[in-house]
Amino acid sequence: MNCPYCGYQDSRVIDSRDVNDGIRRRRQCLSCSARFTTYERLQPSSLFVIKKDERREEFSRDKLLTGIRKACEKRPLPTGAVDKLADDIEAELYRLGKAEIPSTIIGDMVMERLKSLDYIAYIRFASVYRAFTDITTLKQAVDTLVSSETEVSRPAGQLPLLPNEELERVAKRRSRK
Numbered sequence: 782m783n784c785p786y787c788g789y790q791d792s793r794v795i796d797s798r799d800v801n802d803g804i805r806r807r808r809q810c811l812s813c814s815a816r817f818t819t820y821e822r823l824q825p826s827s828l829f830v831i832k833k834d835e836r837r838e839e840f841s842r843d844k845l846l847t848g849i850r851k852a853c854e855k856r857p858l859p860t861g862a863v864d865k866l867a868d869d870i871e872a873e874l875y876r877l878g879k880a881e882i883p884s885t886i887i888g889d890m891v892m893e894r895l896k897s898l899d900y901i902a903y904i905r906f907a908s909v910y911r912a913f914t915d916i917t918t919l920k921q922a923v924d925t926l927v928s929s930e931t932e933v934s935r936p937a938g939q940l941p942l943l944p945n946e947e948l949e950r951v952a953k954r955r956s957r958k
């Protein structure tokens with residue numbers, strides 16, 4: 782790393798410490814004595830994705846992130862949740878230690894995580910990636926969504942078709958307990 786001030790190619794390390802996933806080094810130029818900082822990170826060996834038509838494409842975290850972001854658009858998710866999801870998947874992919882990974886595996890990994898994070902985002906993602914092989918699977922997923930939302934909005938043990946005031950009264954009574 783050349784000195785950013787004078788361009789000299791040699792420097793000495795005056796301090797180094799571990800940060801997140803790398804090492805931060807404080808350096809001093811041997812020529813002009815200016816101090817600067819460098820970060821060292823492990824560059825993972827490249828990973829290729831096998832597309833459905835058998836073409837290979839280098840894995841791109843940005844691409845993965847864009848896909849997940851689109852699915853999570855306007856969903857009430859905590860800040861950083863989407864980035865963390867992409868980070869987790871990227872880390873897991875490299876942990877597998879394979880040179881090539883089918884795109885369907887990556888899609889499955891995303892869906893598995895989205896399913897527990899946000900069901901709407903999960904359905905969006907799954908439909909975009911055409912992972913629903915047929916309309917029946919899609920219908921099942923939507924049915925699961927509808928029934929889980931009904932469970933949340935309906936107090937346990939009540940008939941489903943109570944008038945709204947009755948529901949509110951029950952909800953109030955329950956929340957006082």
Ligand SMILES: [Zn+2]
Nearest residue numbers: 784787810813
């Ligand atoms: Zn210098």
